[in-house]
Amino acid sequence: MTRLNATRSDNFLEVITNRHEAGSVTDPLKKVLGAQVRDLRLARHLSQEGLAEELGVSTRYLAGIERGERNLTLDSVDALAEQLGVEARSLIGRR
Template identity: 70%
Template structure:
């Protein structure tokens, strides 16, 4: 759930909707919503790709702050 919360925090800090961030990440809004709710189990490689796309360090997405 930490990952989803961090993605949501980043999205909010950028004042983006789920739809806008999903478009930016080139994923479906439903997939992004699943990540934010902690329903998607991402591999470490997927976390690395997501972090790169968001312009943050992978540990930022995995740590509580």
């Protein structure tokens, strides 16, 4: 079995996440998640404060999620989806 050295695999991941060609990954999942959460909030006609209160998180924390700055665990995504009443995959699915 061949092992990749850390530098080579790090470079590979950087290339994958920074591609901007058609059909490639353009946004990190946390940005996709943030956009989905924001869209759900707006569809419910809620302010960030209102949704944050519903979710039991601070407004600042929710704002960080919506901006794609929070790196949530899969368990957190699952819990967030449950609180929002949607399937977890709908939060991370690309449009």
